[in-house]
Amino acid sequence: MLTVEGLSVRYGAVQALDRVSLEVPDQSVVAVLGSNGAGKSTLLRAISGTHRLHKGRIEQGSISYEGQPVHKMNPATTVALGVVQIPEGRRIFGRLTVDENLRTGAMGAKRSAGRGSARDRVFELFPRLLERRTQRAALLSGGEQQMLAIGRALMAHPNLLLMDEPSLGLAPQVVEQIGEIILEINRQGTSVLLVEQNASMALRVADLAYVLDVGTVSLHGSAEELAATDEVQKLYLGHGAGQQSGAPRAPRRSLTQLSRWSG
Template identity: 55%
Template sequence: MLKVDNIHTYYGSIHALKGVSLEINEGEIVTLIGANGAGKSTTLMSISGVTRAKKGSVTFMGKDITKVSTDKIVAMGVTQVPEGRMIFPALTVEENLLMGSYLRKDKDVVVKDKRMVYELFPVLSERRKQHGGTLSGGEQQMLAIGRALMARPALLLLDEPSLGLAPIVVENIFEVIKKINSTGTTVLLVEQNAQMALAAADRAYVLATGEVIMEGTSEELLNDPKVRAAYLGEE
């Protein structure tokens, strides 16, 4: 479904990604783990076109999207939930959700998808007329995910969905991620909570200073002593 081949991405003179390669198959949950500054978010932004890779290629469904504009990448079926949620605080919950469907013309199906989001996140249905800025952090994260789902993505990119949330809210978010995946949406997950990420994912890549240093099934990495010491807080 997605192939990232030897991409190099820069921020000015800073070489953020140094030849990252990874593959995602349809129906999987794949996670990227690593320390702060490892290049996890930059990898997502290079896939979605927010930050351009200077070298290498990104292929989605057999098409090279390395230089395709972000809105066209969304229209092709790749949607990103950014770190920090980035909802529209002055818009209501309902208006935020509808912003996620702005490229779609199938208005009847949009209504059904909105109902599906409310079923996934009942609290959003209760708060549909509230402004996004009045929601709690967990509710804003639910809204950000819901807004992304309104684009009907084939591939959902999630950047740090658990950041700053209470443990019980994090558990809820991860349950929803698994539910979204079970309905046919492929997920690429960037997450600092390596334990939760590996428990939810099928496969994982470990990034360090802009390079993939390990890859394998989630079970393999969960049982790897180096991963356990570096990312799971074990001696």
């Protein structure tokens, strides 16, 4: 469905991605893991065409979606094709109500028909949003705001959903719910490219996974294979030799979340 080949992206003097290749098969969930600054958001921006808004430039490589080259398209065109990004930091409109936020998500969608059914789908996935539909988004909890950000993206009828760290800053139970929601969205026929630092959640829901290390792909394979590698165990799942010997763990978000998760 999506093929990224030899993609290099630069912001002025900063090389953010260096010849990255990646595939998202039809109907799949693909996770991209990597620590701060690895280039995860840059990868999603390049796919959605929003890198230019951040002064990023594709130096080489290509991105094709269902056989069409998309790396020269503008963001509106990619949305119309069904590639929809949920940016980092759950951008929602705080002063608008839940309903109004959802309506903004439908703008630029590939079909304006079916807006009502998209809204029904969102409220089915997130009954909390239905209860709060007339409330201003700024008053929602962090988890509800993330649900609204996902809901807005679903209003555009995505075939491929690009999610940038949906678990960021959320309590473990809410992260678990977000994982379930991703699986349900996928079961309903939408492919998902999921960027995460929370490796335990991402590898649980993903079919395939990639590890980005300072702009290059250092590992890739099935989520199961990757979860079993030493690198992922040590760096992302906190099951390294150091931990077994009682050494202090590095202060990573994913580790603290895993300690309550690893049942």
